[in-house]
Amino acid sequence: xxxxxxxxxxxxxxxxxxxxxxxxxxxxxxxxxxxxxxxxxxxxxxxxxxxxxxxxxxxxxxxxxxxxxxxxxxxxxxxxxxxxxxxxxxxxxxxxxxxxxxxxxxxxxxxxxxxxxxxxxxxxxxxxxxxxxxxxxxxxxxxxxxxxxxxxxxxxxxxxxxxxxxxxxxxxxxxxxxxxxxxxxxxxxxxxxxxxxxxxxxxxxxxxxxxxxxxxxxxxxxxxxxxxxxxxxxxxxxxxxxxxxxxxxxxxxxxxxxxxxxxxxxxxxxxxxxxxxxxxxxxxxxxxxxxxxxxxxxxxxxxxxxxxxxxxxxxxxxxxxxxxxxxxxxxxxxxxxxxxxxxxxxxxxxxxxxxxxxxxxxxxxxxxxxxxxxxxxxxxxxxxxxxxxxxxxxxxxxxxxxxxxxxxxxxxxxxxxxxxxxxxxxxxxxxxxxxxxxxxxxxxxxxxxxxxxxxxxxxxxxxxxxxxxxxxxxxxxxxxxxxxxxxxxxxxxxxxxxxxxxxxxxxxxxxxxxxxxxxxxxxxxxxxxxxxxxxxxxxxxxxxxxxxxxxxxxxxxxxxxxxxxxxxx
Amino acid sequence: xxxxxxxxxxxxxxxxxxxxxxxxxxxxxxxxxxxxxxxxxxxxxxxxxxxxxxxxxxxxxxxxxxxxxxxxxxxxxxxxxxxxxxxxxxxxxxxxxxxxxxxxxxxxxxxxxxxxxxxxxxxxxxxxxxxxxxxxxxxxxxxxxxxxxxxxxxxxxxxxxxxxxxxxxxxxxxxxxxxxxxxxxxxxxxxxxxxxxxxxxxxxxxxxxxxxxxxxxxxxxxxxxxxxxxxxxxxxxxxxxxxxxxxxxxxxxxxxxxxxxxxxxxxxxxxxxxxxxxxxxxxxxxxxxxxxxxxxxxxxxxxxxxxxxxxxxxxxxxxxxxxxxx
Numbered sequence: 105x106x107x108x109x110x111x112x113x114x115x116x117x118x119x120x121x122x123x124x125x126x127x128x129x130x131x132x133x134x135x136x137x138x139x140x141x142x143x144x145x146x147x148x149x150x151x152x153x154x155x156x157x158x159x160x161x162x163x164x165x166x167x168x169x170x171x172x173x174x175x176x177x178x179x180x181x182x183x184x185x186x187x188x189x190x191x192x193x194x195x196x197x198x199x200x201x202x203x204x205x206x207x208x209x210x211x212x213x214x215x216x217x218x219x220x221x222x223x224x225x226x227x228x229x230x231x232x233x234x235x236x237x238x239x240x241x242x243x244x245x246x247x248x249x250x251x252x253x254x255x256x257x258x259x260x261x262x263x264x265x266x267x268x269x270x271x272x273x274x275x276x277x278x279x280x281x282x283x284x285x286x287x288x289x290x291x292x293x294x295x296x297x298x299x300x301x302x303x304x305x306x307x308x309x310x311x312x313x314x315x316x317x318x319x320x321x322x323x324x325x326x327x328x329x330x331x332x333x334x335x336x337x338x339x340x341x342x343x344x345x346x347x348x349x350x351x352x353x354x355x356x357x358x359x360x361x362x363x364x365x366x367x368x369x370x371x372x373x374x375x376x377x378x379x380x381x382x383x384x385x386x387x388x389x390x391x392x393x394x395x396x397x398x399x400x401x402x403x404x405x406x407x408x409x410x411x412x413x414x415x416x417x418x419x420x421x422x423x424x425x426x427x428x429x430x431x432x433x434x435x436x437x438x439x440x441x442x443x444x445x446x447x448x449x450x451x452x453x454x455x456x457x458x459x460x461x462x463x464x465x466x467x468x469x470x471x472x473x474x475x476x477x478x479x480x481x482x483x484x485x486x487x488x489x490x491x492x493x494x495x496x497x498x499x500x501x502x503x504x505x506x507x508x509x510x511x512x513x514x515x516x517x518x519x520x521x522x523x524x525x526x527x528x529x530x531x532x533x534x535x536x537x538x539x540x541x542x543x544x545x546x547x548x549x550x551x552x553x554x555x556x557x558x559x560x561x562x563x564x565x566x567x568x569x570x571x572x573x574x575x576x577x578x579x580x581x582x583x584x585x586x587x588x589x590x591x592x593x594x595x596x597x598x599x600x601x602x603x604x605x606x607x608x609x610x611x612x613x614x615x616x617x618x619x620x621x622x623x624x625x626x627x628x629x630x631x632x633x634x635x636x637x638x639x640x641x642x643x644x645x646x647x648x649x650x651x652x653x654x655x656x657x658x659x660x661x662x663x664x665x666x667x668x669x670x671x672x673x
Numbered sequence: 674x675x676x677x678x679x680x681x682x683x684x685x686x687x688x689x690x691x692x693x694x695x696x697x698x699x700x701x702x703x704x705x706x707x708x709x710x711x712x713x714x715x716x717x718x719x720x721x722x723x724x725x726x727x728x729x730x731x732x733x734x735x736x737x738x739x740x741x742x743x744x745x746x747x748x749x750x751x752x753x754x755x756x757x758x759x760x761x762x763x764x765x766x767x768x769x770x771x772x773x774x775x776x777x778x779x780x781x782x783x784x785x786x787x788x789x790x791x792x793x794x795x796x797x798x799x800x801x802x803x804x805x806x807x808x809x810x811x812x813x814x815x816x817x818x819x820x821x822x823x824x825x826x827x828x829x830x831x832x833x834x835x836x837x838x839x840x841x842x843x844x845x846x847x848x849x850x851x852x853x854x855x856x857x858x859x860x861x862x863x864x865x866x867x868x869x870x871x872x873x874x875x876x877x878x879x880x881x882x883x884x885x886x887x888x889x890x891x892x893x894x895x896x897x898x899x900x901x902x903x904x905x906x907x908x909x910x911x912x913x914x915x916x917x918x919x920x921x922x923x924x925x926x927x928x929x930x931x932x933x934x935x936x937x938x939x940x941x942x943x944x945x946x947x948x949x950x951x952x953x954x955x956x957x958x959x960x961x962x963x964x965x966x967x968x969x970x971x972x973x974x975x976x977x978x979x980x981x982x983x984x985x986x987x988x989x990x991x992x993x994x995x996x997x998x999x
Binding site: 267 | 704705706709710711712713714715716717718719720721723724727728752755756757758759761768827831832849851854858947949953960961962
């Protein structure tokens with residue numbers, strides 16, 4: 105064996121390998137280049153003598169609608185696939201936004217979240233305020249052309265109450281109707297509280313006078329579905345939903361896109377103007393897609409909020425603010441020391457500079473909350489003297505409490521995973537430590553375990569935690585009664601104040617709206633004074649929308665909103 | 674040979690039994706349940722109780738397990754409880770599986786196509802600068818974590834990068850390569866497959882390179898290589914026919930085991946890039962306590978690994994006659 109031959113042979117092999125690698129790299133580069141040229145029509149990437157773009161300048165946002173062959177098409181980001189398109193199964197806003205376009209019910213919410221007639225053109229309420237008689241519009245048809253009658257509503261409500269439907273919202277939204285719970289728990293075959301008077305008259309009886317009952321009926325649980333559709337297609341019936349809403353489902357490819365098409369025969373007074381609405385589910389940066397003109401509207405995340413709210417940015421003219429009927433709370437478990445002492449709770453409230461957290465951690469996206477009811481909720485009033493940051497007062501209150509000098513170790517439980525807990529919690533805990541010398545440790549948990557624990561408040565071992573609440577329906581009862589009445593499942597703080605209970609009970613049956621809201625305001629003041637919770641945020645949504653899109657609404661509740669939208673060329 | 678295959682296959686149900694009991698028990702006795710996740714903070718206690726009863730979650734463990742098995746044996750793997758409410762689990766998996774397989778196949782091809790030549794090169798040029806460079810790349814490929822690569826590559830490809838060559842009075846821009854980061858998943862030929870497949874292939878490249886390099890070095894010092902050289906064979910023949918072929922045997926093993934992994938998707942890559950595959954589905958299922966999806970996926974992946982192991986053992990015989998005879 106000669107050395108030279110071995111070297112020669114090796115060289116030959118190395119040559120081939122190198123050529124292969126170079127070819128591979130070359131192929132990738134050429135492919136990338138071709139892709140690039142294809143993607144930027146009209147732009148010559150190698151143009152000479154062009155002025156360099158100043159650093160930091162963003163590409164100019166597109167202001168003209170894309171050519172769509174004369175069709176009005178709205179393209180929106182889909183945050184994630186809807187869990188379901190079955191109105192009986194909807195219990196979140198994500199699924200609700202699609203279902204509200206495809207289906208509809210007796211009543212709905214308008215743009216100002218007021219209850220207004222929908223398929224029912226009017227209704228009577230009996231003197232004992234327990235019986236509602238709905239008179240249906242006669243021209244309402246399902247997407248396939250079949251007229252909607254009172255029997256369809258009876259069928260739809262019976263279906264929600266059928267235990268086999270496994271509706272997650274039956275009790276919350278329809279539980280007030282007489283006989284619903286009997287059917288849900290297999291004690292009755294029929295819901296006695298729903299009666300068909302004639303084809304266009306429906307009578308619903310509830311168990312007690314409840315001022316918020318109509319507000320509950322605006323939720324998808326009470327929407328009308330087509331019996332033929334449901335029974336013919338079994339579990340997959342929502343693949344081809346036959347609804348009554350302003351839009352029809354044209355195409356849905358999971359995790360990719362959903363296309364809604366205009367319902368030409370929509371009965372409503374506001375007719376849909378868009379031919380098509382496309383929701384894009386594929387991941388990636390929606391913000392980039394918006395800036396490139398591939399979406400008409402996009403929600404702004406905390407990553408882009410500073411850029412979008414900068415008055416010098418061209419994006420700023422396209423920025424819209426959507427209120428949310430939601431409040432984020434820091435909850436004290438009033439059964440657990442040291443929070444059984446109201447003075448400790450108040451001391452904690454004074455020791456946390458919440459405004460700073462809003463400004464620095466949240467980039468001012470949510471509003472600082474000083475009330476339990478969010479702004480926009482009927483009955484909301486601006487607080488007269490909101491709780492301000494006051495470390496000196498905090499120290500004083502702690503010294504007056506029964507835990508003065510012997511404050512036990514505290515654990516703050518929060519939803520989350522990973523190396524570091526949510527920044528807001530960390531910052532607030534830091535303030536408690538420096539202002540009160542409190543030893544607070546943060547414990548993270550996943551949401552399944554968290555909900556499992558806090559949904560049984562009296563046995564909940566957590567001392568303090570943070571949790572958000574968004575309105576199920578537009579009524580103060582949904583916050584003040586559900587979250588703070590003695591014994592309520594969502595009374596996470598285990599707050600108990602017989603006077604407050606009396607106020608919300610009175611308010612629930614009060615006929616006069618002004619008096620009713622006054623009662624709720626008193627109740628709210630009472631709660632705020634006792635500090636079972638500290639309101640932290642009222643969330644807000646930020647959207648960018650192209651100037652050629654008109655009538656876009658950013659509602660805090662599930663409402664059919666796309667019928668208001670048009671594209672002006 | 675036949676007896677060997679049959680013995681392996683007989684063990685499969687036993688293995689599946691243990692895996693399914695453990696997975697089912699973990700789901701049932703772990704904290705939180707799907708009803709709780711479904712209802713969240715707005716849970717009404719009456720609704721929770723009703724749904725648990727209707728789903729049979731209040732039944733003893735063995736009743737629930739036997740019901741599940743009885744249904745599964747008839748091909749009914751249940752329905753999604755939370756995230757894809759009421760969608761049959763079989764359909765969800767049938768939708769996600771091809772996506773993940775395509776992605777993994779591309780990653781494996783990239784891994785083989787780049788890793789094997791690189792390893793060969795390093796093995797032949799042992800201790801030269803080429804070898805050092807390749808080894809450095811391998812270390813980088815293994816150690817760069819996906820949670821780092823995901824955002825970095827997304828950033829690089831989703832923005833426009835302007836370059837100015839002042840001397841040549843030229844300006845050129847690269848990107849944004851939107852179809853790669855924000856486009857639709859459209860199967861094997863979508864631009865969107867490039868980044869996830871590349872990221873998933875890095876580990877494979879590193880593995881293949883290292884294995885190929887070690888194999889070449891080992892084989893090249895064998896007696897039969899010296900014999901081959903001694904009898905005057907040209908180096909090309911020695912390397913290609915005698916050394917490379919033997920060095921490829923361990924690669925076949927790794928490849929075989931990867932076939933099992935074909936059906937398992939990456940949580941991190943699929944979720945980040947919005948690839949609607951098995952990894953994304955498993956992530957959703959685990960965090961929403963969607964028992965039936967988790968069960969079906971665990972069983973599917975177990976079966977795939979058992980079968981691919983079997984396949985590896987069988988191919989060994991083809992590559993190495995000594996094993997076939999034994």
